[in-house]
Amino acid sequence: MNRGVALELDSMRLAHYGNQIPCLICDEGNTLDAENCRNCYAPLILAHQARSKNTAPVMFAALGPSGVGKTVYLGMLLDMLSRQPKHLQLSARGGFSVTLQQSTLAALSRCEFPSKTPNEPDRWNWVHCQLRSSKHRQPVEMVLPDMAGEALFEEVDHPRSYRVIHALLGRCDGVMILIDGTKLQTGSIDEDYFTMKLLSHLTETSGGAKTPWATRPMALIFSKADQCESCFEDPAAYAQRHAPGLTRICQQRFHRHRFFAAGVAGACAMRHVRGEGEQLVPLRVEPRGIIEPFEWLVENLPT
């Protein structure tokens, strides 16, 4: 009898193999027991969990060059929203969704910044969570990946080199673009160019999308603002002063954008690490301006 049951289960598995599961990010069909999408390497657990709710999750992406603070921002945001008992709350769906905030806060509590996000998509931290807000009667399913800045700019420079990024940008509902406020303050024009390239890329990728990027909400966040406090006073004026090219492209092409300033470390010091040179370390954790951009994105979600 045991043997008969085993045969029946095997046939079930074969039937499941025939019924492929589409990747949540790129829609490519995958076998049921695959861990990552064979096309874009996004974790298929996202697709499994999304299927159980029958609604497509909202997707937000945090974009910006390497070292701008995407991981710290996302990790801090998730931790704050999962701890505060206020009108905006996030609850992780699955243990893997807590990893990003756990690793970020563990590093910050040791007075370190988290290590660089690897370029390989299957090693990124993905977050699948439920958002509860006063605006939505039902919890909203949400997916947030922590992408590597270098991979992102490889995709911008050579479109479709990272299929996961290409697919994600095509279907995400809003973006948080991080810009290093301290670099702008010192007169570096690289940040301005980086962001302009990214915005141009977004404009071009929205060709076939139902909602063009011009109408999708875009929060432009000056990161590390604790080290250039004038950011906090008027982020839009700060952008006008230090990133005129970026301001102009936003005004011309993106109707729903807003500038924000955010900081996590109250102050930083330089540390010398053998073999790696000088490294910036946070001297304390005092988040400021972290929730506001996300809250604005949620309020401006396309209906």
Place this chain on the structure above:
Amino acid sequence: MRPNNTNIPNTVLSRLPDWLGGIIGSTRGTAAVNEPDALPEKEPLAAAVAQPEERAIECPAAPVQVESVVDEMLAQGRYALLLRPQLIQNVTRKQLARTRTALSEGMCLVPEGQVVIRRNAAPEETEQERPASEGPSLRCEAYFLDRYPVSNAQFYQFVASGGYEHMAIWDPEIWPALLDFVDATGHPGPRYWHEGRFPRGEDNHPVIGVSWYEALAYSRWTGKRLPTDAEWVKAGSWPVSIQGHPLLLRRYPWGEAMDRGRANLWGSGPGRTVSIYEFPGGVSVGGVHQLIGNVWEWTADAFVPEGIDAAGATLQAKMKSIRGGAFDTYLDSQATCHFDSADVALARKHNIGFRCAISMCDLTVIPEESVEGLQEEEDQVETSFAENQT
């Protein structure tokens, strides 16, 4: 342990009559106090304390100018100056009693003893893993520490009396930056004030938006100084020394475990500064309030980032130590008596304030019963004088 800058206020004090007269003269037009000769010669108060009976009868009323200066200093919260050996001779017994009351109400005595200055946890360990007694042990001399952080109302006295214009209380190295120490409307004062005034309704909130140099100047103006790291930690952790055992130190002023109901931190308060009289449950054993939370507090010491950097660190600029955490401090491990953070000495942040200290040895010690006796006698003299008048 005596801080390095203990002698600086004394240096300033030696010049005190000149610029003090300038302040009072400019605000009240009493030029007479500018002249040292205008002050009457009086017997040293210490002698008066030794012979209360004799002094009670022949106690002369202080001339109006001197009395008004002393009263004004008391009203400005500069009682510590009046207890300095250089000035105490000019204080009447009644004023002395008021001065002592102000001292005991405003400051708490931290007894001498050993304290351990723990550096922050190294990258490979967590705060919880480190015993509180680990670190170099230092000896602190007895000193007084403000019971509360300096409030907007207190700092206003300094601003209104022209504290930003009296160069003697500012380090010469900072003179070029003095013009930058202005409020949002360009008036001398803390960064977040307007028109030289603090925000309405925030008179009892801790003063914020002041650099380390402004904190130091204020402390000198009041005859005090900034506490050292060791003094600050001692006031909060209140070490207990038992023979043959490591020093017992508290992680928080109220005990070993975090209790967010006792401090204004991220998630436990309104997300901004609150009155210095709120969160009374966070009081230390010695009676010092809000050591943890509400605002970080500047200390006198330079920042030594040992714990976070075993390989040596280079600081971006002159950094000074801050302690205690603020209303936006996120991690419990960073809101302890031992956690050491820092900021650039010129930074004028939204969450950094300060409180002042004064060494016991810098004050003239008079037994309390002597002053009480003098006070009663002086009251009797005043009563009989009033009766004669009627």
